[in-house]
Amino acid sequence: RVEGTASHVVMASAPVRADGRKPAMMRQMKTERNPLQRAEGSARWEQDRSVVLAAVYGPTQTQARKEDVDKLAIEVCWRPAFGLQTPADVDAERALQRTLEQIVLTAKYPRLGLRVVVQVISADGAVEACAMNATCHALMDAGVEMFGTLVAATVAIPKGDDDDDDDALGPCADPTEDEERDAAAVGTFAYCFRGGKPGEVPKNAQPERECDVVHCSARGQMSEEDLLKMATLARDACVEVYMFMRAAVVEWEEDVEREQVRLEERCRAVAAAVKERGVDGAVELFRLPYGPRGTGAGGNGAG
Structure with a gap:
């Protein structure tokens, strides 16, 4: 589990919001990889x-009526916290699907479904952006190849704001x-950060120079100037989220390496115990998930 706070440097005299944050500050972010064991990839x-x-199932064989002979067929299911889907939930579900079709290397998985x-x-607040960020991490966990790293942020313009x-x-x-409820306009922007291998967070990338807009949704009343301001702030916020993602991926990789070392040490210890005590003795010593040969205790009895 990784957590951190992203924020921008602003003037000390800048006004503050109801929760004490400056206008460009993000809330504290946390992420957890692989919380669901039965999915190919998952993230909180x-x-x-x-x-x-977010949970990812596939790529795998899909129904004939859903498959595409040329590319991966992506299906998104959005489940709200309470009750049935609202029109806003349906819009977010469709937006996420369209965004994933741009991010994932769909041509590499023909006739399969995800x-x-x-x-x-x-x-x-910012639920659509959270969903996109969670989905990107789940896709990384599942090993699905992508053109880059998907990062999203939401921006709001308060009512009655005068420059x-x-x-x-x-x-x-x-x-x-x-x-969001009191805002004159709210927009969610998603960027694809390129560089490195597909689906990985490049270590030496310059985020502000290597990102493309892949999604933009907005509601409310705004001028063209307001929209440009929202997009600019969203990009800066996405850079902050991206840096947090990069730190999370590095920590995950270190965890995987430590787990591999631990498993290798255990395997060597088991092999040494088998050589010294035999299989039955090793089972008793290490409490392995199968019993002595022929008994089937705790397993299938295959010795």
């Missing part, structure tokens, strides 16, 4: 009280549910 993503769990299940655990007003907040990154 948190931005304060917005929590999303199912992505997004479970919203709790919603307190001439010194107390105006301006665009606010990672809004809470209350901020």
